Amino acid sequence: MWRDESVTWQVAHRPLGGIWELLGQVDAVHGLHYLLMHTVFLAWDGAGPGTGGAAGAAGAGGLWALRLPSVAATALAAAGVAAIAHRLAGERAALWSGAAYAVLPPVQMYAQEGRSYALVAAAVVWATYLMLRERWVAYAVVMLLGCWLHEFAVLALLAHAVTARRSRGWRWSAAAVVALLLPLAVVSARQAEQQLGWLGRPSWRDWAAYAVVAAAALLLARGPVVPRELVRVALPLALIPPGLLMAVSLVHPWYVDRYVLYALAGLALLAGTRLAAARGWWPWLLVGALLVPFGWWSLWLRTPESRKDDVLAVAAAVRERARPGDSVLFMPSRRREWLLSSPELYATLRDPALDRTPAASHSLQGTELPTAEIWTRLVDTPRVVALQDPADQPLDPYPREAVKRQTLASHFDLCSVDEVRGARIAVYARPGHCTDSP
Known part of the structure; x- marks a missing residue:
């Protein structure tokens, strides 16, 4: 358990009144997640002795309860990526896209961490699917849930704006999400200095990582094998939220890659659909070559050395x-x-x-x-x-x-x-x- 997870654990174990009073001072951006985890621990700790109550964070039960929502949310997000690909490119693309999302190292990292980022990604992915189905009320509800879990999910609305174009239903839904997010935004804006004051401007490594993802997404989107409808969904999702947040962070340093984890769903859609249409031996040689470092990275992510502290x-x-x-x-x-x-x-x-x-x-x-x-x-x-x-x-x-x-x-x-x-x-x-x- 590293220190960010420890914050989740100790705050979620406070009484509801204590959590509410905390959110008035700091960490309002994570408030919904703390309330969710409070409920999870109430259910888990009440299941019987030895399941990880307030005196036993070091026990297996405490860590199981802390991380299980993130594991479930990542599975749900992978299913959502598959559902989008199925609708736009068929069954084979659905299988490969869902699998591609699940094996991405950053996705695996936050699948096993007791914070909100995997849940935010699941909400944004399924909101994207509901947008394609034009289920606007459901879209607004799920998108708002993602934004209340972490405000920077609102950047996905800008990616959806490119996809939905002039859809009247999307405009009304987006307006409702923004209006209902405003109370949280006002409170967290007052806390921004102590909440984000530790951040610096994006480093060259951040820009290099974004350049690699952007180049890969643009390359995968080329050619007729990837349906244009899927490109119109996946490319804005992969590029706009992280790119915009990094640009804003040149003035107000707010960028951390996990804040826009959901953008990787766009990359997975493009990669999975391209793999589904692949012919010949070279794509599979490339996949095999990537699985070696991905496999090593996946194993490393499951060690204490992958986090800042323990x-x-x-x-x-x-x-x-x-x-x-x-x-x-x-x-x-x-x-x-x-x-x-x-x-x-x-x-x-x-x-x-x-x-x-x-x-x-x-x-x-x-x-x-x-x-x-x-x-x-x-x-x-x-x-x-x-x-x-x-x-x-x-x-x-x-x-x-x-x-x-x-x-x-x-x-x-x-x-x-x-x-x-x-x-x-x-x-x-x-x-x-x-x-x-x-």
Whole structure:
């Protein structure tokens, strides 16, 4: 479980009132997903002991419940891609298009992650199918569901505008989606700085990845073997949402590839239909060559190394090193997330910097004391387990983080430092006490 999943886990386990109060402060964009996961955990945790309740996030049950909606949504999205291809290009194209979507590495990555992106993709794909069927009420409902799961699903409307052209039904449906999305947009706009402030402008790698996808989509769309109706659906979906979000991000950095995961459905439609029409040996040689790196990537995505960190590994390492009466210090404070999904461990440790808990402060990681109080509490602590970012990460310049570092350096000896996936766990003790027995 990496830290974004941990946020889902700990927020979804709050009472409904607590979730609602949080959304007024931060993370409104994920509000519907948190409410959905709250329901999932209520059903799962109520199924009996040992199924992954609030005290057992590290157990298999907790992870099963956390990720099962994403797995199901990815299967549903693949079925939707197949349904679109079936309508526009026939059964063989449906089989290959659905399979192509399912094997794409980014799709597999978010199929096994407890966040909203796979659900958003399923909603956009099925909204696209309903658009082709001209089921406008159903289209508006499903599209709105996707937008309420994550606002950037609204970019799919621009791709649909190219496909639907001057359809009156689409115009009314799109207007209804935008109007009903506005309340969420207003709330999340106020939260944008703290929600997206960590993002920078798209890197050259982002542009290169987009160029590769765009080139592949344009190449696959060429020629008479791919029906023009399918190209008119698939090409705008593959190109417009990510391209527009990257362009906007040159001014307002909002781009992350997972925010427009659903765009890969367009690429899968083109690739699957092209494969269905393939003749001769060379297309299958190309598929075989691609399956080798895709297979390696698929296996790698199922390891902890594929994520930035592993909160359950961090918690296990803290459990091994902590002694009764120890303090735990988060450097920076947002890394409190590493232990919030292991509440039974966190409850046994003193948190000398904490002022109000996440639930009490209606925040994700809680609020911290003023610098003077942090210093006072730390110097009264005999032993500290400090959870830090990897050594190559920049240090936060904020006063609270500076006083943590300065106090540890001036009043404690560094006893040990261990690297855990995406984290460092440093144990500090008062001078001369590093070797004290537990």
